[in-house]
Amino acid sequence: MKKILISLTLLITIFSYSQNSKIKIGFQTGLNYSNFRGYTIPAEFSPYYSESPGFAYLGGVNLEYQIKEKLSLKVELNFERKSQKADNTIELRQNFDEPSQIYNYISKKNYDYLVLPILFKYSFEDKNSFYINGGPFIGYLLKSQFTNNLNAPGIDSSALNTTKDNKKMDFGLSLGLGKNIDLSNNKTFSIEIRENLGLSKTSKIDVWNGGNVKTNSLNLIIGYTLN
Numbered sequence: 001m002k003k004i005l006i007s008l009t010l011l012i013t014i015f016s017y018s019q020n021s022k023i024k025i026g027f028q029t030g031l032n033y034s035n036f037r038g039y040t041i042p043a044e045f046s047p048y049y050s051e052s053p054g055f056a057y058l059g060g061v062n063l064e065y066q067i068k069e070k071l072s073l074k075v076e077l078n079f080e081r082k083s084q085k086a087d088n089t090i091e092l093r094q095n096f097d098e099p100s101q102i103y104n105y106i107s108k109k110n111y112d113y114l115v116l117p118i119l120f121k122y123s124f125e126d127k128n129s130f131y132i133n134g135g136p137f138i139g140y141l142l143k144s145q146f147t148n149n150l151n152a153p154g155i156d157s158s159a160l161n162t163t164k165d166n167k168k169m170d171f172g173l174s175l176g177l178g179k180n181i182d183l184s185n186n187k188t189f190s191i192e193i194r195e196n197l198g199l200s201k202t203s204k205i206d207v208w209n210g211g212n213v214k215t216n217s218l219n220l221i222i223g224y225t226l227n
Helices: 002-017
Strands: 023-037 049-066 071-092 101-123 130-148 169-182 187-198 214-226
Touching (some): 049 214, 071 130, 130 187, 169 214
Antiparallel strands (some): 023 049, 049 071, 071 101, 101 130, 130 169
16 A cells, blocks of 8 residues: 555656656546456355356556657556445245345445556557557555445345455556547546456455456546546
8 A cells, every 4th residue: 555655646746846758647437337246146145146257346547657759557446446246136934924025236345445456558640640548557445345236124235344354465467458539738638448367366365166356357447638
């Protein structure tokens, strides 16, 4: 966490005191479509529990340094929520002399990360160009929780904090494809699709079938850059 904050502070300081036109500052926001991989759900649970990717959001700031005419180094700091939902079925009996009832509900795993991508960016043209970028990312877990909308008598459906069950650091690779649109001499709008593949194990506790938990997310990012 300290390394991420130190890196961001250093980058902002460089931008603030530098008159070098090769340095740009920007802002981004967008949608995050994510899931967690590395394990399989036992077959006997599949009729009652089924996981699928979930939508969430991200937002942050970036600094971009122009290395060559079409090649640059871009460093971002984003708040990113990675979410996964599940369809659940449970059968409950309130009293022994009453028939049981079946409840269908949705549960969610939400992981809030501070993410530092370090990306090399290549633009195919000087202006209004398509570009590709890629590089490693480091994530720091701020909070994780489990929520559900189960509405059954006598069942506590309040959110459960699961931060202590997960590792603080995440690491992986990012690869994106985007489009720059010049608005004026010093302002640029961009839109990008980016895949983030987590490579490190994030769970401290045992998971199904002896597997592990790794992050995976697809971003739709809208950016605004000042040259």
